[in-house]
Amino acid sequence: MLQQPAKPDLIFTWGNPSRGDDALGPAMYELLQHEALDGVDLLTDFQLQIEHAIDLEGRERVLFVDASTSASAPFELARLQPEQDASYTTHAMSPQALLSVYRQINGCEPPPAWLLSIRGYEFGLGLPLSTAANRHLQAAFGHVLKLLDPARPADRDEHIVIPD
Amino acid sequence: MSSNLETAANPEKLERIVIEPLTRVEGHGKVTLLQDENLHIRQARLHIVEFRGFEKFIQGRPYWELPVLVQRLCGICPVSHHLAAAKATDMLVGATQLTPTAEKIRRLMHYGQTLQSHALHFFHLCSPDLLFGFDDEVRHRNIIGVIEDHPEIAKQGVLLRKYGQEVIRLTAGKRIHGTGAIPGGVNKSLNREEIDYLQKDIEQMVQWGQDAVELIKRIFFEQLDYHMAFASIDSNMMSMIGANGEFDIYHGGLRAKDADGSTIFDHVDYTGYRDYIREGVKNWSYMKFPFIESLGAEHGWYRVGPLARVNNCDYFSTPLAEQQRKLFMEAGHGRPVHASLAFHWARLIELLYCTEAIRELLLDPDISGTELVNKGALQACGIGVLEAPRGTLFHHYEIDDDGIVNKANLIVSTTNNNQAMNESIRQVSNNYLDGKQLTEPLLNQIEVAIRAYDPCLSCATHAMGKMPLEITLLNEKQEVVDRLEKRVTGEIQRTL
Numbered sequence: 001m002l003q004q005p006a007k008p009d010l011i012f013t014w015g016n017p018s019r020g021d022d023a024l025g026p027a028m029y030e031l032l033q034h035e036a037l038d039g040v041d042l043l044t045d046f047q048l049q050i051e052h053a054i055d056l057e058g059r060e061r062v063l064f065v066d067a068s069t070s071a072s073a074p075f076e077l078a079r080l081q082p083e084q085d086a087s088y089t090t091h092a093m094s095p096q097a098l099l100s101v102y103r104q105i106n107g108c109e110p111p112p113a114w115l116l117s118i119r120g121y122e123f124g125l126g127l128p129l130s131t132a133a134n135r136h137l138q139a140a141f142g143h144v145l146k147l148l149d150p151a152r153p154a155d156r157d158e159h160i161v162i163p164d
Numbered sequence: 165m166s167s168n169l170e171t172a173a174n175p176e177k178l179e180r181i182v183i184e185p186l187t188r189v190e191g192h193g194k195v196t197l198l199q200d201e202n203l204h205i206r207q208a209r210l211h212i213v214e215f216r217g218f219e220k221f222i223q224g225r226p227y228w229e230l231p232v233l234v235q236r237l238c239g240i241c242p243v244s245h246h247l248a249a250a251k252a253t254d255m256l257v258g259a260t261q262l263t264p265t266a267e268k269i270r271r272l273m274h275y276g277q278t279l280q281s282h283a284l285h286f287f288h289l290c291s292p293d294l295l296f297g298f299d300d301e302v303r304h305r306n307i308i309g310v311i312e313d314h315p316e317i318a319k320q321g322v323l324l325r326k327y328g329q330e331v332i333r334l335t336a337g338k339r340i341h342g343t344g345a346i347p348g349g350v351n352k353s354l355n356r357e358e359i360d361y362l363q364k365d366i367e368q369m370v371q372w373g374q375d376a377v378e379l380i381k382r383i384f385f386e387q388l389d390y391h392m393a394f395a396s397i398d399s400n401m402m403s404m405i406g407a408n409g410e411f412d413i414y415h416g417g418l419r420a421k422d423a424d425g426s427t428i429f430d431h432v433d434y435t436g437y438r439d440y441i442r443e444g445v446k447n448w449s450y451m452k453f454p455f456i457e458s459l460g461a462e463h464g465w466y467r468v469g470p471l472a473r474v475n476n477c478d479y480f481s482t483p484l485a486e487q488q489r490k491l492f493m494e495a496g497h498g499r500p501v502h503a504s505l506a507f508h509w510a511r512l513i514e515l516l517y518c519t520e521a522i523r524e525l526l527l528d529p530d531i532s533g534t535e536l537v538n539k540g541a542l543q544a545c546g547i548g549v550l551e552a553p554r555g556t557l558f559h560h561y562e563i564d565d566d567g568i569v570n571k572a573n574l575i576v577s578t579t580n581n582n583q584a585m586n587e588s589i590r591q592v593s594n595n596y597l598d599g600k601q602l603t604e605p606l607l608n609q610i611e612v613a614i615r616a617y618d619p620c621l622s623c624a625t626h627a628m629g630k631m632p633l634e635i636t637l638l639n640e641k642q643e644v645v646d647r648l649e650k651r652v653t654g655e656i657q658r659t660l
Contacts, residue, residue: 016236016239017236017341018221018233018236019236043339044340045339045340046239046240046242046340047239049284049325050284050287050288050321050322050325051280051322051323051325051326051329053322054322054323054326101322104315104318105315105318105319105322124217125217125218125221125236125237126217126220126221
């Protein structure tokens with residue numbers, strides 16, 4: 001089957017694996033791929049684009065995971081709302097803008113969505129993941145597993161900052 | 165052919181206006197304008213402020229990794245790098261001819277990439293300028309504005325792009341980081357189920373391709389004189405060309421024509437590109453300035469990409485695109501079309517071509533073939549060239565006896581257009597900004613001229629996009645005397 005039915009949860013990571021700490025998103029994708037996750041689709045890409053609005057269709061919850069140059073270490077988790085920001089004026093979109101595109105092209109509200117921003121520091125071409133970023137990745141990974149724990153209440157915290 | 169605005173005579177006496185970073189282009193770029201006390205523009209430059217270090221990234225890696233590795237150079241057109249590197253490694257492994265299945269699968273992948281790239285650029289990045297005008301309210305001048313006013317167009321853009329991505333996914337094996345093209349061929353063909361899946365929507369894509377061309381023509385002809393004149397520059401043009409002069413973006417020889425359409429060189433074997441193309445450097449930009457050697461640096465710069473390709477080719481092999489090419493060429497009245505905004509028109513003719521070419525290939529039994537790879541004796545040098553969405557892309561590698569890359573040279577599409585983009589902003593500066601107080605709509609015209617080239621100035625990183633637009637005015641002592649910022653909300657504020 002070429003197109004699998006959408007699972008209720010989507011975790012969408014993005015970044016360039018060869019751009020230092022920009023690899024935090026794809027690295028999270030790699031870690032999660034080794035977990036037995038029921039009802040969860042994993043997707044990754046270099047960056048968010050307009051067609052990814054289609055990937056949000058049929059979801060109950062969406063978690064975006066990205067590296068951040070400004071988040072508090074090791075990571076921040078925040079609830080997202082559709083927002084017509086100016087990120088669509090570059091080749092890369094923000095998840096808020098993607099949610100907004102979803103709303104516009106589908107004529108309905110997008111699924112509830114959160115952004116997990118993992119703090120990174122170095123983004124040069126060819127650089128490996130920094131030691132600090134790797135530590136933050138592990139902390140964020142543990143938190144994602146907790147979020148996916150079916151025993152956990154569905155109404156999760158809307159904005160979490162974990163002290164480093 | 166270079167204008168006189170590249171370097172001012174006494175720049176220390178002029179005010180400097182900086183537009184940084186550019187919006188709706190990829191990567192790090194800024195425009196500086198030097199303005200004298202009478203508001204006359206004396207110098208205009210597009211700077212590329214990031215050094216990418218592609219060659220260093222590649223050196224020391226085994227050649228067989230190249231098609232996968234180089235996708236990480238750029239998050240915008242990874243498939244173009246994937247295929248250019250694959251073509252170079254074909255040469256390294258002595259595969260002088262691909263199997264029909266391998267070549268057609270690669271072509272399918274390339275058409276999918278070009279389709280999705282062109283769809284993104286037109287529907288997402290530039291149509292707001294064209295649909296609403298350059299001086300439209302900033303907040304309205306974006307994809308959301310397009311969706312609100314033209315919901316069907318915006319949705320078509322999303323779905324056209326998605327279709328192109330699906331072609332890539334099925335031919336490359338994965339949604340991203342695909343491994344489809346390998347040295348000497350491909351590692352998979354398409355099965356019946358995959359072909360049926362792509363055929364299901366292809367007629368709709370062809371129709372939307374036609375609609376897109378009709379839309380750009382309507383926009384273009386509504387203000388024909390303006391669109392033909394805006395940022396228009398006479399230039400040489402270079403592109404790949406098929407053996408019979410037909411439009412071909414995957415393989416062929418190099419053709420260059422001058423501003424009047426006369427041939428400079430034709431059907432040049434691209435492995436000898438260094439005999440025809442030189443790369444100049446300037447101390448104010450990290451990006452090189454390629455030029456045609458026989459014409460020299462001053463007169464030999466050229467344009468690549470959709471405008472050059474449609475102007476240069478003798479015909480399209482698909483009927484709908486060929487019909488549109490003929491109409492396009494009529495706009496030049498016997499000369500090539502030089503209007504920078506005609507890039508958009510040419511880009512959509514190419515989009516239409518890609519939909520037709522995909523439709524043809526999906527009916528070709530070779531795409532289900534089982535002979536996937538050819539190889540011969542290992543060679544020390546491999547050069548792969550193709551027409552990426554933004555223009556001619558060169559990959560050149562040399563390897564040692566162990567197959568390790570010890571030399572790499574890449575000329576990426578946007579680099580080929582470096583001088584041309586500079587010339588276009590100088591034309592806009594001369595015609596629309598000179599003698600005026602600078603305002604956001606006026607400055608947007610600079611960006612509109614650059615966006616016509618759909619430049620890809622860098623790779624996907626988090627260093628971009630923090631502040632979509634910042635304009636700083638400096639006096640002759642380099643003191644900041646004024647600053648305009650365009651916030652992420654689209655709001656413009658004077659912050660000094």
